[in-house]
Amino acid sequence: EDQVTQSPEALRLQEGESSSLNCSYTVSGLRGLFWYRQDPGKGPEFLFTLYSAGEEKEKERLKATLTKKESFLHITAPKPEDSATYLCAASGGYQKVTFGTGTKLQVIP
Amino acid sequence: NAGVTQTPKFQVLKTGQSMTLQCAQDMNHNSMYWYRQDPGMGLRLIYYSASEGTTDKGEVPNGYNVSRLNKREFSLRLESAAPSQTSVYFCASSENPSGIYEQYFGPGTRLTVT
Numbered sequence: 001e002d003q004v005t006q007s008p009e010a011l012r013l014q015e016g017e018s019s020s021l022n023c024s025y026t027v028s029g030l031r032g033l034f035w036y037r038q039d040p041g042k043g044p045e046f047l048f049t050l051y052s053a054g055e056e057k058e059k060e061r062l063k064a065t066l067t068k069k070e071s072f073l074h075i076t077a078p079k080p081e082d083s084a085t086y087l088c089a090a091s092g093g094y095q096k097v098t099f100g101t102g103t104k105l106q107v108i109p
Numbered sequence: 110n111a112g113v114t115q116t117p118k119f120q121v122l123k124t125g126q127s128m129t130l131q132c133a134q135d136m137n138h139n140s141m142y143w144y145r146q147d148p149g150m151g152l153r154l155i156y157y158s159a160s161e162g163t164t165d166k167g168e169v170p171n172g173y174n175v176s177r178l179n180k181r182e183f184s185l186r187l188e189s190a191a192p193s194q195t196s197v198y199f200c201a202s203s204e205n206p207s208g209i210y211e212q213y214f215g216p217g218t219r220l221t222v223t
Contacts, residue, residue, distance in 0.1 A: 004151075031207070031208035031209050032208060032209045032210075032211075034211055034212075036214075041217075042216055042217070043113070043199050043201075043214035043215050043216050043217050044152075044199070044214045045214070046211045046212070046213060049209075049210075049211050051209070087151075087152070089152075091208035091209065092208065093207075093208050094206055094207055094208055095157060095159070095165070095167075095206040095208070096208060097154075097208060097212070099151040099152040099153075100151055101149060101150065101151040102151070
């Protein structure tokens with residue numbers, strides 16, 4: 001059975017304090033690894049797709065990386081507006097996308 | 110482009126009542142999905158439609174039915190609501206269900222069944 005585990009469940013950072021969120025996955029034949037951002041009361045917003053180990057993608061203060069067992073979302077010098085829940089999802093093939101439960105990030109000014 | 114839209118945003122039902130959640134996308138995507146999100150459980154797939162004219166069960170389909178009305182619209186129906194169906198429901202769309210394309214989500218419907 002495919003599994004996606006995110007850690008930590010919650011993370012509190014001071015503004016400017018860089019850190020990483022972890023997404024461990026057990027999926028046979030990974031087709032894609034997705035990161036989403038979800039603000040309170042809203043739907044998930046797509047951030048990145050990674051397809052193969054070693055791949056990296058960046059957007060502003062966020063950088064996503066992928067290994068054969070994990071993905072990391074690195075947040076550099078975060079700002080309060082980066083506060084949100086970050087979801088990871090792994091696809092094992094046709095209509096086999098498994099979501100993690102998310103990491104709730106709070107950035108304190 | 111509006112992306113994915115959902116109606117209503119909030120709904121309160123009594124046990125046994127029925128209702129339909131509406132979803133539409135303007136991205137010309139082939140595939141559409143209905144998820145529910147509950148605390149501590151992540152997003153779980155209820156039903157999906159790989160393309161216009163087809164629908165298939167997901168992980169938690171019991172108590173729900175769906176209709177792919179056309180390429181743009183995908184509705185979710187609760188025939189006889191139960192308190193266990195209290196949740197936040199999200200509609201999503203993607204290019205196709207191959208697993209290599211990201212999904213785009215609507216704003217959600219918050220449903221309470223009393």
